[in-house]
Amino acid sequence: MRSRDAHRWMAPIAVSLAMSLAACGGNDPQPPKVDSLGPRPEMPEVAAQTGAQRLTIPQYRNAIRDLFGESIVVPTALEPDAPIAGFEAIGASVSTVSSSGVERYEQAAFAIAKQVTADPALFASVVPCTPKGANDLDCAKKTVTALGRRVYRRPLQTGEVDKLSGVLIQAAGTLGGFDKGLEFAIAAMLQSPHFLYRPQVGEPDPNNPGHRRYTSLEMASRLSFFLWNSIPDKELLAAAEAGELNDDAGLDVQVMRMIESDRARQGLRAFITEYLRLDELDALSKDPTLFTYFSPEVGPAAREETLLGFEHLVFELDGDYRDIFLTRRTFVNPKLASMYAIPAPTDEGFGEVELPSNSPRIGLLGQISVLALNAHPTSTSSTLRGRFVRQDLLCDDIPPPPVNVNTGLPDADPNARTLRERMKKHLTDPTCSSCHLLMDPIGLGLENFDGIGRYRKKDNDVEIDASGEIDGVSFTDARGLATVVHDNGKLAPCFVRKMYEYATAFEHTEEERAVVNALTYDFRASGHRVKSLMMSIATSPAFRLAQKP
Amino acid sequence: MKKVKLNRRTMLRGLLGGTAIAIGLPVLEIFLNQSGTAYAEGDALPKRFGIFFWGNGMLPDRWVPAGSGPTWDPSPTLAPLAEVKDKITVVSGMKVYTGNTVPHFSGAAGILSGAPPIDNDTKLETFTAPTIDQQIAAVVGQDTRFRSLEVAVEPGGRSLSYNGLHSNNPPESSPAAFFKRVFVDGFVMPGSMPEPDPRLPLRQSILDGVMEDAQALQGVLGSRDKARLEQHLDGIRSLEKQIEKLQQNPPSLAACAVPAKPLDAYPDVDGRPPLSEISRAMVDILVMALACDQTRVFSDWFSNSVGNPLYPTATAGHHQLTHDEPGAQPQVHGILLYILNEFAYLVKALQSVPEGSGTLLDHCAILATSDCSYGKSHSVEEYPILIAGGCNGALKTGMHYRSPSSENTSKVLLTLTRAMGLTLDSYGKDAGLVTSSLTAIEV
Numbered sequence: 001m002r003s004r005d006a007h008r009w010m011a012p013i014a015v016s017l018a019m020s021l022a023a024c025g026g027n028d029p030q031p032p033k034v035d036s037l038g039p040r041p042e043m044p045e046v047a048a049q050t051g052a053q054r055l056t057i058p059q060y061r062n063a064i065r066d067l068f069g070e071s072i073v074v075p076t077a078l079e080p081d082a083p084i085a086g087f088e089a090i091g092a093s094v095s096t097v098s099s100s101g102v103e104r105y106e107q108a109a110f111a112i113a114k115q116v117t118a119d120p121a122l123f124a125s126v127v128p129c130t131p132k133g134a135n136d137l138d139c140a141k142k143t144v145t146a147l148g149r150r151v152y153r154r155p156l157q158t159g160e161v162d163k164l165s166g167v168l169i170q171a172a173g174t175l176g177g178f179d180k181g182l183e184f185a186i187a188a189m190l191q192s193p194h195f196l197y198r199p200q201v202g203e204p205d206p207n208n209p210g211h212r213r214y215t216s217l218e219m220a221s222r223l224s225f226f227l228w229n230s231i232p233d234k235e236l237l238a239a240a241e242a243g244e245l246n247d248d249a250g251l252d253v254q255v256m257r258m259i260e261s262d263r264a265r266q267g268l269r270a271f272i273t274e275y276l277r278l279d280e281l282d283a284l285s286k287d288p289t290l291f292t293y294f295s296p297e298v299g300p301a302a303r304e305e306t307l308l309g310f311e312h313l314v315f316e317l318d319g320d321y322r323d324i325f326l327t328r329r330t331f332v333n334p335k336l337a338s339m340y341a342i343p344a345p346t347d348e349g350f351g352e353v354e355l356p357s358n359s360p361r362i363g364l365l366g367q368i369s370v371l372a373l374n375a376h377p378t379s380t381s382s383t384l385r386g387r388f389v390r391q392d393l394l395c396d397d398i399p400p401p402p403v404n405v406n407t408g409l410p411d412a413d414p415n416a417r418t419l420r421e422r423m424k425k426h427l428t429d430p431t432c433s434s435c436h437l438l439m440d441p442i443g444l445g446l447e448n449f450d451g452i453g454r455y456r457k458k459d460n461d462v463e464i465d466a467s468g469e470i471d472g473v474s475f476t477d478a479r480g481l482a483t484v485v486h487d488n489g490k491l492a493p494c495f496v497r498k499m500y501e502y503a504t505a506f507e508h509t510e511e512e513r514a515v516v517n518a519l520t521y522d523f524r525a526s527g528h529r530v531k532s533l534m535m536s537i538a539t540s541p542a543f544r545l546a547q548k549p
Numbered sequence: 550m551k552k553v554k555l556n557r558r559t560m561l562r563g564l565l566g567g568t569a570i571a572i573g574l575p576v577l578e579i580f581l582n583q584s585g586t587a588y589a590e591g592d593a594l595p596k597r598f599g600i601f602f603w604g605n606g607m608l609p610d611r612w613v614p615a616g617s618g619p620t621w622d623p624s625p626t627l628a629p630l631a632e633v634k635d636k637i638t639v640v641s642g643m644k645v646y647t648g649n650t651v652p653h654f655s656g657a658a659g660i661l662s663g664a665p666p667i668d669n670d671t672k673l674e675t676f677t678a679p680t681i682d683q684q685i686a687a688v689v690g691q692d693t694r695f696r697s698l699e700v701a702v703e704p705g706g707r708s709l710s711y712n713g714l715h716s717n718n719p720p721e722s723s724p725a726a727f728f729k730r731v732f733v734d735g736f737v738m739p740g741s742m743p744e745p746d747p748r749l750p751l752r753q754s755i756l757d758g759v760m761e762d763a764q765a766l767q768g769v770l771g772s773r774d775k776a777r778l779e780q781h782l783d784g785i786r787s788l789e790k791q792i793e794k795l796q797q798n799p800p801s802l803a804a805c806a807v808p809a810k811p812l813d814a815y816p817d818v819d820g821r822p823p824l825s826e827i828s829r830a831m832v833d834i835l836v837m838a839l840a841c842d843q844t845r846v847f848s849d850w851f852s853n854s855v856g857n858p859l860y861p862t863a864t865a866g867h868h869q870l871t872h873d874e875p876g877a878q879p880q881v882h883g884i885l886l887y888i889l890n891e892f893a894y895l896v897k898a899l900q901s902v903p904e905g906s907g908t909l910l911d912h913c914a915i916l917a918t919s920d921c922s923y924g925k926s927h928s929v930e931e932y933p934i935l936i937a938g939g940c941n942g943a944l945k946t947g948m949h950y951r952s953p954s955s956e957n958t959s960k961v962l963l964t965l966t967r968a969m970g971l972t973l974d975s976y977g978k979d980a981g982l983v984t985s986s987l988t989a990i991e992v
Binding site: 051052054077079080082084091094095096097098099100101102103106107163164167170171174175184187188191192193194197199201283285286287288289294296376377378379400401403405409410411548549 | 649650651652655674675695696697699704705712714715716717718719721723726730734747748751752754755756758759761762763766769770771773774776777778780781783784785787788791817819820821822857858859864865866869872873874875926927928929
């Protein structure tokens with residue numbers, strides 16, 4: 001691989017891929033000239049960490065839908081995902097399933113299997129033959145062979161076919177009916193670790209002695225869960241079986257196809273949801289007596305607004321990632337429109353709007369999702385909001401608060417009515433200030449938005465001062481903050497790192513830092529195009545090379 | 550009527566953290582009486598272990614009772630327990646020694662597992678050792694339908710029950726789903742004859758196949774994944790045990806009754822979750838799950854570590870108040886009273902179930918604790934520890950033990966495991982390691 005593929009990891013190729021993807025988006029500004037970025041750092045040939053990731057709940061649901069269709073109802077009570085380092089995808093690599101989780105898998109498997117076997121159309125879609133009675137072993141084998149390949153995301157071995165068809169025939173005989181047997185065979189597959197996990201062990205790379213690579217079939221799952229958050233489709237599986245995903249050109253064809261397919265939207269939404277913790281919006285807790293505009297529908301709507309914004313940026317515009325911070329265009333339903341004090345674009349559902357040019361609200365940091373999530377149930381929080389920008393958007397580490405110190409914040413009183421005044425102690429007491437200076441001066445820039453993200457001019461009747469600074473660059477209000485974040489040099493590397501960790505489902509190691517650097521260079525060279533970044537990650541050596549299990 | 554065959558072999562299987570757990574005789578003395586319809590009287594009644602946990606600590610000044618030994622008066626925070634004072638032991642003045650590097654998390658790991666959590670450097674926060682409930686469940690959970698049960702009261706609640714690294718037992722947080730799991734899906738009333746169900750052996754045969762698949766994968770995966778699949782296998786074995794139980798006719802248990810069906814949902818009232826209503830619904834089911842011997846180990850996660858729920862009348866979330874409420878923190882105190890009231894409800898509910906010559910509570914050891922002591926500063930000194938129930942006479946109750954020397958909280962854990970019949974020589978890891986128990990509260 002090394003000699004033959006040496007060219008592959010060089011910038012011009014990455015840029016040309018980016019351009020070809022960008023071309024689908026229309027007349028967008030061209031990416032910056034590569035020269036202005038300096039020399040491209042070397043892309044090291046290190047393998048990302050790996051393991052047998054367990055499917056997250058969304059992945060499980062998507063897989064069931066892709067296997068059996070939209071009509072199947074998956075029970076809600078699956079083992080909850082355990083986010084680690086901010087990502088459920090990473091938790092899925094190291095966490096285990098509990099005893100009650102195993103019970104839930106069994107219940108879900110039977111609930112799904114019953115729906116499939118009870119519906120004649122679904123039954124016919126799964127059984128490729130006409131069973132001649134309950135004990136038709138030949139038809140049973142054909143059925144489990146065809147379905148098992150899609151459920152396990154690889155062809156079944158003979159022993160597996162025998163075992164699953166044995167389950168089918170045994171249950172069919174006991175309960176009197178091929179359909180009953182099928183129910184048990186499906187339930188068996190859906191409880192198997194071959195379905196519930198993504199075992200990845202790799203193989204010696206014939207082109208690169210001493211290195212291991214993922215097999216073509218393993219690559220199919222790696223790609224589909226990264227880019228689609230679901231199982232491979234028929235075309236990807238066929239390409240994998242033909243060995244095409246170990247081939248540079250074959251891989252490029254599939255990755256391009258995947259990124260341009262509709263399912264990539266679902267994949268991007270999954271990443272953004274995890275990255276920004278948007279799923280927490282579904283159970284957002286706010287005091288409705290203080291926030292009269294709040295209702296349980298606000299959180300889910302705010303989540304949708306943010307997701308639609310990212311989808312639009314990435315797929316309709318193929319725009320610069322950083323634009324998400326400066327855009328005035330967003331997607332709102334009537335409830336959000338009223339909270340933003342703008343006319344609703346539609347009577348129901350979501351429509352695109354452009355916030356007026358004098359709006360104090362701009363970009364992602366002006367969205368209710370981010371503002372409400374990073375606040376308390378009854379108040380704002382400059383610390384939580386600042387931490388979000390610092391830690392999640394810029395990837396700076398913030399140490400946890402020291403123990404055995406009083407972390408109290410004084411109540412509002414006549415001498416300290418605004419949050420800024422009350423926060424003074426945080427910023428003057430040296431025990432607190434070393435960390436709070438990293439967060440509060442950022443978060444105070446969003447004080448014009450209350451705990452649910454509504455605009456306000458005053459806090460306790462005092463005019464809000466929303467000035468602040470990040471890394472020595474000061475701003476006067478939320479619009480200024482958005483520009484400073486947009487221009488911050490850490491923004492792009494942080495986004496690359498987050499997507500890389502999401503894709504590989506592990507926190508990056510010291511060794512992989514160089515991979516992130518090289519990917520960041522390509523991301524910048526592409527004009528910060530997210531589709532280009534997906535392409536770079538999916539085709540990078542780190543994503544293709546396997547460590548020894 | 551066929552006698553339930555208690556399987557001692559499986560009880561000896563308990564291996565945790567590489568250390569074999571020796572099993573004390575009392576656990577083995579769970580015999581049926583002659584007719585096979587009830588448990589034998591007295592000491593042979595099974596012992597049960599539970600955790601009641603809330604987040605954000607307490608206010609030490611209002612927590613520690615005056616007086617010690619058998620003569621003590623409930624402190625302002627412990628006032629809700631006045632009626633059941635005789636069944637409670639308060640342990641005060643103890644300290645978590647496993648370090649305090651991660652606010653809230655370190656304290657919780659120390660008091661529940663006796664070991665430090667994984668350091669924050671990696672950001673992969675997790676306990677490094679199994680929690681006490683799971684250590685006990687590995688031994689006493691083998692012969693019940695459920696090895697252990699975990700419930701949460703705070704909506705979206707999490708549990709800190711760990712089997713080991715990254716191996717959490719998530720709680721059930723819907724009373725309706727919890728009720729269904731214990732008392733609807735496959736529940737067989739003790740003393741009744743289950744209908745033969747041909748699906749049960751078929752389900753078992755599927756699980757056999759799943760087990761083979763997992764074992765085959767263990768052969769090709771790396772060591773971390775091998776261990777993860779081993780946990781999965783444990784879960785399958787538990788499920789097989791359940792299915793096996795469903796095919797047996799369990800002994801009649803006088804106090805066992807199906808509890809009232811809870812509401813389908815407990816929506817917020819004025820934006821605040823009805824914690825008391827949820828808690829009581831959960832407790833009513835839990836208590837009957839114990840009385841019907843569906844499990845002998847549970848954990849009740851009343852509120853999350855760092856949880857920020859809005860309590861009735863509070864002006865901010867619990868966590869925020871512990872840090873920001875000035876002065877004597879009357880609102881935080883009010884929340885603690887609310888929580889202790891619900892703990893009292895649990896204790897009284899256990900006490901209301903007659904069992905043998907005493908009550909279910911007499912056969913329990915319930916550890917009630919939090920993730921720190923003084924919430925405002927995340928302190929781990931002067932740790933809040935309550936123990937309810939006498940554990941079949943193994944534990945003293947009705948007393949306040951005041952540690953004279955900031956003793957290691959792991960001593961409490963060693964005492965509790967011994968009371969439950971495990972004969973451990975030591976408890977905890979690193980600075981949390983102790984080799985002696987808290988003899989002052991042992992009988």
